[in-house]
Amino acid sequence: MAAFHFQILKKDTRSAARRGEMVTPHGTVQTPAFMPVGTQGTVKGLTPERLRELGVEMILGNTYHLTLRPGHELIRHLGGLHRFMNWPGPILTDSGGFQIYSLGALRKISADGALFQSHIDGSRHMLTPEHAVEIQEALGADVMMCLDECTPYPATWEQAEASLDLTLAWAARSRAARTREDQALFGIVQGGMHLPLRRRSVEALADIGFDGYALGGLSVGEAKDQMQGVVREIAPLLPEGRPRYLMGVGTPEDIVNCVAYGIDMFDCVIPTRCARNGLLFTNREKVVIKHARHREDPSPLDCLCDCYTCRHYSRAYLRHLYMTGEILAMVLNTIHNVRHYQRLMERIRQAIEENRYDAFRSQFLDEQEMGRGPIPRNDHFQSGP
């Protein structure tokens, strides 16, 4: 099986944007890449063939959800997550840390690990760094994430530092726990909004040595420019030749900005969850499909989009499906939003290849400013249970 490998193909000269290629045992991923979220072993509403058709190369699975249902041992027994869900391409699994963080009062963190109660049946479980690796090895992800503690926002220096120390200790234990060489393991940078702590986190993780590095603890309630400030300062410090992954981000604007700071990988539930809620992305505007003004509209959602939904259905039909609660509403809307994100990533990659990323970004943000719609705050959109 091919070893994990990352290669930078091109660097933009007026920004920190990178155009790369990530080779995994289940295929190659062009970066910058956006991974749709397949929480429970399915990207909600889409078949794997549809995902491929939409240009998706890599998806994310949630360890927390999969270990509770149907259980990682069952998935191992059935040949691993790829086979279980019929997705032959690369998969990244998170560690479960963020979901446990989202449980609030239902979890208790100690040096050993995270004790939590299932959101399904209230049963108690202990997730240690070693167990998170074991689960992800059972799932067979191409990329595994270290268990981390997501530092809350806001956090004082002392709180953020204590949390960071725990995350760093867990990172070392995760690194030591892995038994399979065909899976990559990424470390997660924490430190809250405190840049010196973030810098220390980068150095410590690089000393341990990972196949890639993620920025965690962002999009948890802080302002947009605060999040971007951390990414802008910290991303360039991450080891140059390894993929850089910004976890749980974000809106198209967030992605365009953070690519400029050197981020290679993104995941977020925004395109899929918004689709199910009838909020649809186009280049010109955000469309709330239930609005009465779409009632008789024979035009497609986005006349510039090449997706199945835009090629075959009117806004009037999509509104009708949404208003009547039809399953096909969620399917067609998800197809569009996922394709919208993948087309954005294609445009981003092309702009970097042509060394005009900075100009692309400026133009994109100007257009978005003009057509700004009702996308809620980013912190609603991480995949908590």
Next chain:
Amino acid sequence: MAAFHFQILKKDTRSAARRGEMVTPHGTVQTPAFMPVGTQGTVKGLTPERLRELGVEMILGNTYHLTLRPGHELIRHLGGLHRFMNWPGPILTDSGGFQIYSLGALRKISADGALFQSHIDGSRHMLTPEHAVEIQEALGADVMMCLDECTPYPATWEQAEASLDLTLAWAARSRAARTREDQALFGIVQGGMHLPLRRRSVEALADIGFDGYALGGLSVGEAKDQMQGVVREIAPLLPEGRPRYLMGVGTPEDIVNCVAYGIDMFDCVIPTRCARNGLLFTNREKVVIKHARHREDPSPLDCLCDCYTCRHYSRAYLRHLYMTGEILAMVLNTIHNVRHYQRLMERIRQAIEENRYDAFRSQFLDEQEMGRGPIPRNDHFQSGP
């Protein structure tokens, strides 16, 4: 546009089964045919391309639902139901009569028509035979149905006769109301369980003259053998050269039996509704996918099935999707059940072509008897609102 035309290709010599071909403006349908139900302008969970892939040639749309939401004038304005829902093949629309019957206390029948309250917002509407034709002309169905009164079960002779007289008067008014020649119009035989009334109904409808004839008022609570008795006696009396349509039926067993009595067309929500409820058809058994015995089962639902679901997914995965309430559960389950029904129709048509329908039927019923599963009574499965 091609005129409506029905042709019998082959007749079984040991039963009344017929193998035919129905030509409509939107394509040809091989009969005996089963039409999946697309109540609100979508067969729940499936794209039109998927329906084609599953072998579906014709679908049913519900006038009652479509006229309430999004409204037939809107659909006319957008080019008709075919274009609205992106289904290029033949469509049959019911008249709305059965849904109004299902409203119970929310409707009042008079000689003029049916006054009813919307199940959505309680608004009052009047559906007359003329209006039912007007709506179906706006929708642009290939086959329209006359407005009828569904005779309740049980009904005395007097009740059934009064109801039949109303239906016959409405049938004549429907016939007179049509303005488009490119759409077929079917009459509906009523008469409850009283065979003399049913016979009178057949004669009166044939005198008016329709493009096809349906048996209505069945699967409304009567016993299986009572339903089959009516079909066995009455279907052969219908005009030989016109399609015979048994409305709202049924289980695979019902279909296999009623084809032997000369029925050419069926529709029912059983395959689609059962799929969404996790009840799946196979040749050997009915599978309740939530049962714990499927938890670790790596085998497909039906190893003899050629559908997308059976080719790619295990029972364990389907159970997981169902238990977690995933959209994909409904999609994959619907794919399987619809394909199961279409494969049954393919086998039925082949058996008639090879003049061995009676033997096929005996063998099929024996196998079903051995693998009988928990399919509820048929009367739960018409598409009431």
